[in-house]
Amino acid sequence: MNKPDIKVFKIKHPSFLFLGIENEIVGSIENADFVTIWNKFFEVGGFDKIRPYQKNFNPPMVIYHQNNSDNLIYFIGSIIESVEKVPKGYSACVFPECEFLVITTDWLQTEEEALGEHGLGPVSYTHLDVYKRQCIY
Structure with a gap:
């Protein structure tokens, strides 16, 4: 392969619930x-802990954002439908509708490709607006 x-582009994305692990x-x-960071993510269960909360497959993603400090948060996870109990070590956050800068690659057909040498997560979203996200811990 x-x-x-x-590919780099800007999108407006509706509000969504994101489950993953935040890394400051x-x-x-x-x-x-x-x-x-990635080794820790996979050691605690990686995407296997996220999939049960997905109605439809959503690709692995990384969202860069800032919380209440000046430090960047590298949030590995995926969009989910809902969550009753957040898995240990994970965070679930609602991101409001906003604009994102998307940095991605050509579509990778399989999860193995997306997490492999040329993928390592096919999508990164960088938030462009100042916002407050609501987290469910």
Whole structure:
């Protein structure tokens, strides 16, 4: 498989519920230990803990946002329908309708491709507006 092209575009997305693991990046993003972040994500259950809450398959995503500090949050997870009990170590947050900068690749057909060498999560959303997200912990 050839390395897919990277696509960057802006979208307006309706409000959604996102389940995943939030990782606070202290300092420069260039110095973040993404290997440790992803290893931790998969060690605690990864996407297997998210799938039971999805009515339809939604791809793995990373949302970059800021909480109440100046630090960046690297939020690995996926959009879900609803959640009665948030799995241990995970966060469920409602993101309001807003604009996102989407950084993705050409469509990767399988989950193995999306999480493999050329994917590692096919979509990243970067929030463009200042907002408050409501988290259910």
